[in-house]
Amino acid sequence: MCGIVGLFLKNPNLEPQLGKLLSDMLETMTDRGPDSAGIAVYGSDTEGVKLTLRGPDQAALAETISQLESVFDRSFAKTARDTHTVLSVPAERETKIRAWLKENAPGIDVVSAGKRMEIYKEVGLPASVAERFDLASMSGSHGIGHTRMATESAVVTNGAHPFSTGLDECLVHNGSLSNHNGMRRKLQREGLTFKTQNDTEVAAGYLSWRMREGASLKEALESSLTDLDGFFTFVVGTENGFAVVRDPIACKPAVMAETDDYVAFGSEYRALVGLPGIENARVFEPEPAKVYAWERH
Incomplete structure (x- = not known):
């Protein structure tokens, strides 16, 4: 199940509103993930x-x-x-x-x-988690959030998303990976360490490893389509950017909206309806096996 939200602001004048907008989006996804929630915010450096x-x-x-x-x-x-x-x-x-x-x-x-990323996550309803950390008061250029329904592991804070395995890098995930144990062992041989048995942490580690090897974020996400087996939607944050990719089957729901002011992602359209100017946005479903990425200039 699980719910994902993401917001990348093109218009700097909206940056003081980032936390409030993300908070509302996150709360809307409560019934997709009532167990725990987490947020990554890219604010001042x-x-x-x-x-x-x-x-x-x-x-x-x-x-x-x-x-x-x-x-x-x-x-x-x-x-x-x-x-x-x-x-x-x-x-x-x-x-x-x-x-x-x-x-x-x-x-x-x-x-x-x-330099810019801060991650907050805890067990509890998304609205409660957002309130505990005063998400609504946070400003920044972009952020991603996740509401979790724990179907494969315990309801604990360490299992909440986002997962981060590199500087200013984080990932949230809806779906399930079938080869994460083998990939975890491979990445451990490459020097990475993991705190949980969660498949999402392996996905985050995989992207960090590929980028340390010289791949761009887009290239790392493209290679994940063949190296990571399963069904998934990934939303990724970096110091300067925001990216989305779905597996080739794309069985998990996803919708995006783009205006001159922002790019937004939601597991369902209702997560986006409160955004300013959404009535004039280009709303679309991201295609399977295609990487969508934006960066600050």
């Missing part, structure tokens, strides 16, 4: 790297960050939102900070990393 951390609560996160600042003898810019905190760290310290967290803070997860 930082000089270093934004690490989005998740913990059991803000007290645990604050204590861990305090210890981290003591160890590294400096304070870090940070923004707390419910069970998550976005920590801005120098790029040259990122690897050591991640290693310290892994060794000393087993209850704290690094959800994402990037």
